[in-house]
Every structure is written in structure tokens, then in C-alpha cells.
Amino acid sequence: MPMHLTRDRAGLSRRRWLAATAGLVLGLTAFSNAKAADDTIKVGVLHSLSGTMAISETTLKDTILFLIDEQNKKGGVLGKKLEAVVVDPASNWPLFAEKARELITKDKVAVVFGCWTSVSRKSVLPVFKELNSILFYPVQYEGEESERNVFYTGAAPNQQAIPAVDYLMKDEKVKRWVLEGTDYVYPRTTNKILEAYLKSKGVAPDDIMINYTPFGFSDWQTEVSRIKTFGSAGKKTAVVSTINGDANVPFYKELGNQGIKATDIPVVAFSVGEEELAGIDTKPLVGHLAAWNYFESIKTPANEKFIKEWQAYTKNPKRVTNDPMEAHYIGFNMWVKAVEKVKSTDPDKVIDALPGIEAPNLTGGVSKMLPNHHITKPVFIGEIKGNGQFDVVWKTPGLVAGDAWSKELEGSKDLIGDWVGKKCGNYNTKTNKCGGQGS
Amino acid sequence: MVAQVSGRFRALVLSAFLVVSLSLPALAGDFEDGVAKFANDEFSDTEEAIGIVATSGNPLAFPIISALQDGRLSADPDIKKVYITREDGKIIDAATGGVVDKLPDNAAAVRLNNRLRRTVAAALGSLTLTSPDPAKRIAAAQSVFKSHEENALPAINSALANETNRAVRSAFAEARAAVVLYKSDTSDAEKLDAIATLRARGDQEALALLTGLSDQPPLVARAAASAISSIQGTLAIWSAVQNAWYGLSLGSVLLLAAIGLAITFGVMGVINMAHGEMVMLGAYTTFVVQEIIRTSYPGLFDYSLLMAVPLAFIVAGAVGVLIERTIIRFLYGRPLETLLATWGLSLVLQQAVRTAFGPTNREVGNPTWMSGAFELGQITITYNRLWILCFTMAVFAILLAMLRYTALGLEMRAVTQNRRMAASMGIATSRVDALTFGLGSGIAGIAGVALSQIDNVSPNLGQSYIIDSFMVVVFGGVGNLWGTLVGAFTLGIANKFLEPVAGAVLGKIAILVLIILFIQKRPRGLFALKGRAVEA
Numbered sequence: 001m002p003m004h005l006t007r008d009r010a011g012l013s014r015r016r017w018l019a020a021t022a023g024l025v026l027g028l029t030a031f032s033n034a035k036a037a038d039d040t041i042k043v044g045v046l047h048s049l050s051g052t053m054a055i056s057e058t059t060l061k062d063t064i065l066f067l068i069d070e071q072n073k074k075g076g077v078l079g080k081k082l083e084a085v086v087v088d089p090a091s092n093w094p095l096f097a098e099k100a101r102e103l104i105t106k107d108k109v110a111v112v113f114g115c116w117t118s119v120s121r122k123s124v125l126p127v128f129k130e131l132n133s134i135l136f137y138p139v140q141y142e143g144e145e146s147e148r149n150v151f152y153t154g155a156a157p158n159q160q161a162i163p164a165v166d167y168l169m170k171d172e173k174v175k176r177w178v179l180e181g182t183d184y185v186y187p188r189t190t191n192k193i194l195e196a197y198l199k200s201k202g203v204a205p206d207d208i209m210i211n212y213t214p215f216g217f218s219d220w221q222t223e224v225s226r227i228k229t230f231g232s233a234g235k236k237t238a239v240v241s242t243i244n245g246d247a248n249v250p251f252y253k254e255l256g257n258q259g260i261k262a263t264d265i266p267v268v269a270f271s272v273g274e275e276e277l278a279g280i281d282t283k284p285l286v287g288h289l290a291a292w293n294y295f296e297s298i299k300t301p302a303n304e305k306f307i308k309e310w311q312a313y314t315k316n317p318k319r320v321t322n323d324p325m326e327a328h329y330i331g332f333n334m335w336v337k338a339v340e341k342v343k344s345t346d347p348d349k350v351i352d353a354l355p356g357i358e359a360p361n362l363t364g365g366v367s368k369m370l371p372n373h374h375i376t377k378p379v380f381i382g383e384i385k386g387n388g389q390f391d392v393v394w395k396t397p398g399l400v401a402g403d404a405w406s407k408e409l410e411g412s413k414d415l416i417g418d419w420v421g422k423k424c425g426n427y428n429t430k431t432n433k434c435g436g437q438g439s
Numbered sequence: 440m441v442a443q444v445s446g447r448f449r450a451l452v453l454s455a456f457l458v459v460s461l462s463l464p465a466l467a468g469d470f471e472d473g474v475a476k477f478a479n480d481e482f483s484d485t486e487e488a489i490g491i492v493a494t495s496g497n498p499l500a501f502p503i504i505s506a507l508q509d510g511r512l513s514a515d516p517d518i519k520k521v522y523i524t525r526e527d528g529k530i531i532d533a534a535t536g537g538v539v540d541k542l543p544d545n546a547a548a549v550r551l552n553n554r555l556r557r558t559v560a561a562a563l564g565s566l567t568l569t570s571p572d573p574a575k576r577i578a579a580a581q582s583v584f585k586s587h588e589e590n591a592l593p594a595i596n597s598a599l600a601n602e603t604n605r606a607v608r609s610a611f612a613e614a615r616a617a618v619v620l621y622k623s624d625t626s627d628a629e630k631l632d633a634i635a636t637l638r639a640r641g642d643q644e645a646l647a648l649l650t651g652l653s654d655q656p657p658l659v660a661r662a663a664a665s666a667i668s669s670i671q672g673t674l675a676i677w678s679a680v681q682n683a684w685y686g687l688s689l690g691s692v693l694l695l696a697a698i699g700l701a702i703t704f705g706v707m708g709v710i711n712m713a714h715g716e717m718v719m720l721g722a723y724t725t726f727v728v729q730e731i732i733r734t735s736y737p738g739l740f741d742y743s744l745l746m747a748v749p750l751a752f753i754v755a756g757a758v759g760v761l762i763e764r765t766i767i768r769f770l771y772g773r774p775l776e777t778l779l780a781t782w783g784l785s786l787v788l789q790q791a792v793r794t795a796f797g798p799t800n801r802e803v804g805n806p807t808w809m810s811g812a813f814e815l816g817q818i819t820i821t822y823n824r825l826w827i828l829c830f831t832m833a834v835f836a837i838l839l840a841m842l843r844y845t846a847l848g849l850e851m852r853a854v855t856q857n858r859r860m861a862a863s864m865g866i867a868t869s870r871v872d873a874l875t876f877g878l879g880s881g882i883a884g885i886a887g888v889a890l891s892q893i894d895n896v897s898p899n900l901g902q903s904y905i906i907d908s909f910m911v912v913v914f915g916g917v918g919n920l921w922g923t924l925v926g927a928f929t930l931g932i933a934n935k936f937l938e939p940v941a942g943a944v945l946g947k948i949a950i951l952v953l954i955i956l957f958i959q960k961r962p963r964g965l966f967a968l969k970g971r972a973v974e975a
């Protein structure tokens with residue numbers, strides 16, 4: 001919406017002022033025990049604290065502050081305390097680039113943890129390349145990217161979408177598919193990949209319905225009844241949802257009200273986690289699915305410890321945890337290990353040291369940074385329970401390595417990312433040349 | 440592996456159940472072993488246990504399976520004991536029926552997945568075909584209709600023979616038709632009968648069963664094809680009705696959001712960008728009311744919305760009066776500055792709410808009378824949308840009556856039509872300004888109560904309605920409440936008829952383009968005000 005954009009820009013100064021105040025307050029609480037500025041290592045936090053994405057990103061900012069706090073209790077890194085520098089890009093994509101530049105040049109941060117939407121990541125990419133710094137990106141995304149300066153700790157499509165579809169096909173015997181998404185780059189690319197994958201598995205084009213709705217869509221009556229109609233063709237039908245953010249709550253409410261039960265038409269979602277469910281009564285949704293690499297309900301000693309300490313840190317015994325938080329947990333620990341390995345925070349040294357670094361995840365395995373700057377993760381399918389948590393009903397036998405370039409798409413199936421041997425993010429294995437789509 | 444077994448297994452379960460229920464109860468030992476399998480926390484074992492329990496003929500079978508469905512069945516994995524928490528809170532041992540004092544500490548609810556939920560529903564269906572409650576018998580028939588396993592046929596036949604209630608009879612007959620149609624050795628004549636029954640049922644589920652048929656003799660296939668096209672024809676008409684209903688419902692939401700703006704912008708001429716935030720304040724008031732009720736008076740939950748309506752009006756109205764007194768009254772006649780000031784204000788309000796309540800969505804529950812749906816012919820009408828439509832019309836009527844029949848309404852109209860003359864007649868114009876703005880804001884607050892039922896309660900709630908609200912007011916004709924009404928419903932219905940054809944994204948764009956073209960032709964909207972007030 002063009003109107004939306006202009007409004008955002010005009011409100012910039014006020015938002016900045018608010019962000020600065022918020023940052024100051026947070027800063028005061030977070031580094032009250034930090035020493036003088038010279039013997040600290042600065043860590044940038046680039047998550048929206050206002051605007052439409054604040055709903056998701058604020059928690060990630062808190063997560064990094066929490067992880068830094070824990071690390072400082074253990075004595076920091078290289079004998080120095082860590083110091084968080086929090087900025088607020090206010091859900092405004094151009095402002096992300098501006099704030100990233102500020103973090104790297106003015107605050108001289110050693111590493112940045114940030115971004116949620118793909119468009120914000122694309123907006124900061126040139127800045128990180130130009131100024132040669134490091135970004136850890138914690139959210140599941142559409143793939144088709146491998147950059148030297150970015151480490152992707154969220155799921156690539158083959159670590160979330162493909163296993164979820166496999167589960168529905170094998171366990172639920174689904175024959176007919178609705179790919180329902182919000183109209184932007186992540187759902188569109190994911191659905192392109194899924195469509196190609198489903199067709200390769202012999203699903204007829206008539207049995208796939210692809211549909212997009214605008215951001216923040218709230219009147220789901222027509223869409224839901226279309227799904228109902230599509231699902232009454234005598235074949236088992238499922239909905240694969242890449243609906244993002246705020247639009248999910250009205251969608252699930254409408255599903256519940258129109259009586260679409262998970263036993264009839266299950267919905268598997270890639271953007272709905274514990275945080276999103278906290279705003280809905282989940283009883284009508286029991287049995288609908290989500291695919292993630294982490295669920296709060298997974299019982300491992302590491303996860304129980306993490307949840308306990310997180311709730312103590314936020315002083316909120318009801319605060320939930322979610323998948324992108326775990327991605328930050330893994331990414332942060334990998335960065336700490338890499339810095340300790342090379343005994344320096346120099347970006348070039350850390351970037352070279354990161355591939356191969358292993359760090360435990362919260363679900364009982366050990367994730368590894370791969371040469372394509374993605375990590376290995378387990379994949380879980382969870383069913384929504386009446387209390388807003390998930391019950392894991394299926395998981396991959398081991399960890400799945402993240403593919404930067406999707407094997408399903410014509411343009412990217414020959415590409416690999418390899419920053420160790422080939423020093424290239426889009427190496428074409430057919431032509432043996434660096435460079436290709438997406439460079 | 441279990442999936443392949445499941446169909447056959449369910450068949451086995453049902454047939455065994457029939458045999459067993461007619462002859463002798465199964466050995467007690469088998470039943471207890473079966474119940475113990477619930478404690479293994481493996482989906483495959485749970486499936487076996489359901490089969491054993493459902494076929495046991497044991498009087499505990501029904502309590503166990505229904506407890507399993509409601510999540511009231513717990514198991515202790517260490518000592519392999521299974522317990523039912525009855526609806527009255529009593530806990531009984533599922534294997535023996537003996538009363539237990541309390542659940543062991545490590546007992547956890549037996550888990551289900553979607554496949555098991557279907558198995559449970561099918562097992563429960565066959566267990567409740569003879570329930571004394573007609574509603575339960577219909578539900579049981581429906582679950583047999585859905586699973587249409589051929590082994591359910593004897594049970595449904597005997598149930599049908601003994602049934603006297605007409606509604607239940609027809610549900611049983613439809614369930615029987617579904618089973619017969621999919622049974623492998625049915626004669627063509629019986630199949631034709633079944634197709635006729637399904638054709639008479641005429642809904643999407645019947646359509647699904649008919650389209651799912653394959654490899655039929657030509658006579659049957661022809662009958663099925665003709666039944667399919669007949670059902671599709673009826674459904675097409677119903678879908679037009681459904682679109683109209685969706686349009687009315689979307690229109691009522693648009694109207695509700697815009698009606699406050701029709702006062703502040705339409706009547707007073709203030710370009711109020713903070714209008715959406717008043718809606719948001721109303722929604723958060725609902726949240727606070729529900730929170731207090733949840734913690735202190737849980738019994739009153741169904742009345743929470745009724746209580747929230749006056750409170751939301753007061754909260755948003757008070758904030759409106761405050762804004763008018765402190766900011767807007769200095770900016771009358773300067774639209775650009777009003778626009779910027781109120782927009783800045785909207786950001787302040789958003790961030791204030793974000794700081795106070797956090798950036799994440801807040802849960803506002805639906806009272807029971809607003810949950811669910813009912814069928815009207817072949818369309819589904821959800822209660823929340825129906826109530827919002829009624830509520831919107833009530834608010835509109837009250838507002839109209841207020842402007843027309845009360846002293847304040849008269850003063851408001853006088854001031855907006857000719858401020859100077861109203862002042863010379865002794866009307867305190869600045870007081871009326873404040874009250875008018877407060878009224879518009881208060882109504883926006885009421886809208887927030889209703890919108891909290893269908894949308895997210897988050898600091899961004901208002902943003903998604905502000906553009907639509909302006910669109911409705913401008914389209915309907917500034918300064919005319921009836922115009923707002925007609926505008927809202929026109930936009931709603933047009934949107935819902937475009938959406939199935941063009942998709943949600945294109946549909947919205949098309950509507951915007953149409954409005955722009957319309958405004959070119961009629962700059963003052965659908966119902967333009969005439970007379971001197973227009974020029975003022």
C-alpha cells in the first residue's frame with residue numbers, strides 16, 4: 001500500500017525519538033554491570049520495536065539481551081564483557097539499511113543479530129557487503145540466497161516446507177492441496193517450490209489451488225468457504241499456509257467458526273508459532289499443524305533450562321519461547337565459539353572460522369554451520385493443543401542440512417553455496433563457474 | 440505402517456463390536472490389557488487400544504472413548520494405569536471402574552493425532568448410534584456418513600429399523616446410503632437408490648461422496664454424473680446467496696468502523712487520522728474487561744462484551760474529548776495541520792498501548808453466544824458475523840435517533856451547519872465541538888468491542904481500518920450518515936462478489952480503481968449534501 005509507506009516515512013522522526021528513548025531505557029538496564037566501553041565487545045541488535053513487525057521482533061531483541069546477559073555471567077568473550085547496542089528500524093525497510101550502517105560505522109559493533117522479513121534482509125545486504133560485517137538472520141525464509149556476510153540460522157525450505165508436505169502426503173494421505181499465502185516474496189517463492197515438488201510427486205495441476213491475500217487481511221469468509229468447496233471433491237485435502245503475521249488470527253478464527261476441523265481439512269502453517277497462538281483461543285484449532293525446527297513443548301534438559309532462565313530473565317512466568325528464538329540461541333553460541341577459536345572479532349577471521357562450528361540446539365541435537373552459511377536442524381511437525389502449545393507428532397530421524405538453493409526450481413537446482421572451498425555463494429555445479437541467478 | 444493397517448483395523452473393530460455386542464462380553468483380561476496400552480504413549484498402541492476397548496462390550500468402553508476424545512483420559516506410563524477424569528471431577532480407574540482419590544503425579548493426558556481423532560470419532564459413532572439423545576444419534580449418523588465403512592452397515596440397518604424420530608431417520612438413511620454406495624458388492628439398483636438419497640441431501644459432503652466414486656457401471660455412473668450436476672447447480676445459486684451474505688457482513692464491519700468517522704470527519708470536517716486508534720482503545724478496553732472477569736468473576740464471561748460496550752464508549756469518548764480540547768480545537772480550518780497532528784497522535788497512542796500492553800496480540804475470547812455457526816439452506820452463517828451485523832444496525836439507528844431527536848443532536852447539527860448563527864442563538868459552540876468529537880470517538884470505541892471478536896487485538900488494529908473508513912465516508916458522501924450506510928454495504932458486497940473471481944488482492948485493487956473513477960464523476964460521493972452547508 002503506497003499510502004502506508006508515505007505514512008511510515010513521515011512518522012520517522014517521532015518514531016526515532018521513541019526508539020531512542022526505548023533504547024536508552026533498555027540500555028541502562030542491560031549494561032548496568034558492564035565495564036568501561038573500551039573493554040567490551042559490542043553486539044548490534046537490529047529488530048523492529050515499533051510498527052507492524054514489532055509483534056514478532058521485540059521478542060528476538062529480548063532474546064539477544066538475555067543471551068548476552070547469560071554470556072556475561074560466564075565472564076563474557078575473550079575476557080571482555082559483551083555490550084548490546086539496540087536500534088529500532090521501526091518495520092521500515094529503508095530504515096533497516098540506515099540503522100545497519102549506523103551500527104557498523106558509528107557503534108563499531110562486531111556482529112549484528114537482526115531482521116525478520118525477507119525484504120528487510122534484502123535491504124541491509126548491500127550495507128553488510130560494503131562495510132564487511134556479519135549478520136545472523138534467525139527466521140525461516142524462502143532460500144535462493146547465500147551471502148558471505150550473512151549466516152542463516154532459520155530454516156531453508158527443505159528444512160520446513162518440504163518435510164511438512166511429505167508428512168501430509170505419507171501420514172495423512174493428502175491428495176489435494178491448497179497453498180494459501182500472504183502476497184509477498186516468502187510465500188510466493190515457497191509456493192513455487194512446493195508446486196514444483198508436488199507436481200514431481202504426481203499431483204495433478206487440478207488438485208493444487210494457489211491463493212494469495214494482502215498483508216493484514218482480516219475478512220476470511222470467502223477464502224475459507226472456497227477452501228471448503230475445494231476440499232469437497234472426494235479427495236483428502238490439506239491447506240499449506242504461508243500466511244504471515246497478523247492475518248493468521250482472523251484466519252484461524254474463521255476456520256473455527258465455519259467448523260473446518262483438522263480431522264477434515266488439516267492446515268499446516270510455517271509462520272504460526274507459540275507467540276502467534278498466544279492471541280487466540282486454540283480449542284477449535286486442535287489438530288491443525290505447524291512445521292518448525294523447535295517447539296517449546298519439546299522435553300529436553302537444555303530446553304527446560306532455557307525456558308526457566310528466559311522466564312526468570314523476563315520476570316514473566318507465562319512468557320513463551322519459539323523457533324526464531326532458538327535460531328538466535330544457536331547463532332549466538334556459534335558466533336561466541338568462532339570468536340573464541342580465532343581469538344578475535346575481526347569479521348574476515350570470524351566469517352572464515354564459522355563454517356564447521358558446532359553448537360547444541362535446544363531439542364537435544366548439535367547443529368553445525370555449513371559452508372553455504374546455513375545450519376543443520378531437525379524438523380518437527382506439531383499439532384496445536386488446547387493450551388496454545390504444540391504436540392510433536394512427527395520428526396525427522398536426524399538433522400537436515402539447509403539448502404541455500406532449492407533443488408525443485410529450474411533456475412537454482414544446479415547452484416550451491418560454498419564459502420569454504422569455492423568462496424562463492426552461487427556456484428554452478430554444471431558449468432563449474434561462480435555466478436548465476438541471484439548474484 | 441500403521442496407516443495402512445488402520446482402515447482394515449477399523450473395519451475389524453466395527454465388525455467385532457457387532458458380533459460381540461450381540462453375544463458375550465470379551466474376556467476381562469483382554470480388556471484390561473487393551474486399556475493398559477493407552478499408557479505406552481505410542482500412537483500405534485493407542486490405536487490398538489481404541490479397537491480393543493470399543494469391541495469389548497464392556498460398560499466402561501463408552502466412558503473411556505469419550506474421555507479420550509475430550510482429553511480427559513490420562514495414563515501413568517510407569518505403572519501402566521489409565522484413569523478417566525469424569526465430567527463431575529471424579530477420577531476412576533479405566534480398567535476396573537473403581538474410584539481413585541487423585542491422579543498420580545506423572546500421569547499425563549493420552550495424546551491423539553488427527554488420524555486417531557478420526558478413529559475415535561468412528562468408534563464413538565458406532566457406540567452412540569443407539570444413544571437415547573436424538574442429537575447424539577444424528578452426530579453418530581454423521582460420523583458414519585463421513586467414514587462410510589462398509590462394516591457399519593448392519594449397525595446402521597438395525598438402528599434405522601428401530602428409529603421413530605423423523606430427523607434421525609433421515610440422517611440414518613443418508614448414512615446408510617453413503618455406506619451402500621461405497622460397499623463393493625452392492626447391486627446397481629441399490630446404488631441408484633443411494634445416489635437418489637444423496638442427491639436429495641444436496642450438500643457439499645454429498646457432492647464429495649459422489650465425485651469420489653470411480654469405476655462404476657455405466658448406469659450408475661450416469662446417475663452419479665446427473666446427481667453431481669444437479670447438486671452443483673443448486674450450490675451455485677447458494678454460493679451467490681452466500682456472497683451476498685458475506686458482503687453484508689463485510690459491509691457491517693466497514694460501516695461500524697466508519698460510522699464514528701462519519702461524525703468527526705463527515706459532520707465536523709476534522710481529518711482525524713487517529714480514528715483507528717480510538718477503535719483500538721475500544722478493543723483494548725474489551726481485553727481489560729475480559730481479563731478482570733476471567734480472574735475475578737469467571738461466571739460472567741458471557742456478558743463481558745455487554746459490559747465492555749459502555750466502558751469502551753466512555754474510554755474512547757473521554758480520550759476524544761481530551762484530544763479535541765488539547766489539540767484539535769486550535770487547528771479548526773487548517774486541514775493539513777490537523778492531518779499531521781492527528782496522525783502523529785495516532786503513533787503516540789499506538790506506542791503508548793505497545794508500552795503498556797506489549798507488542799504482541801492480546802487474547803479476547805468469544806462468548807459462547809458468538810461462537811460457531813448455523814446452516815441456513817446450504818450456506819453457513821457464523822454467529823459472530825450475524826451479531827456484528829445486528830449490533831451495527833442498532834448503533835446506526837441509535838446514532839441517527841440521537842442526532843434527530845435530542846437537544847445535543849440538534850445543537851450538533853446547528854453548529855456544523857452554521858457555526859456563527861448557532862453561537863448567536865446561544866449555543867456554546869466549543870462545548871458542542873468537544874462533545875461531537877467525543878461522540879464520534881466513543882462510537883469508534885464501540886466498534887473496537889465488536890472488531891475485537893474478528894480481528895487481532897494488537898497496537899496495529901486501528902491502522903488496518905483507517906483507510907477503509909475514509910473510503911466509505913468519502914464514497915458515501917461526506918456529512919451524510921445514510922450515505923455512509925449505503926456506501927459501506929455497496930463496497931462490502933462489491934468486494935465479496937469480486938473476490939471469488941479476481942482473488943483477494945486484485946479484488947481490492949479493482950474496488951480502489953472503481954472508487955477513484957466514481958469520485959471523478961461525482962466528487963461529493965453517492966449522497967451529496969445540498970444547500971449552503973456545502974459551501975461553508
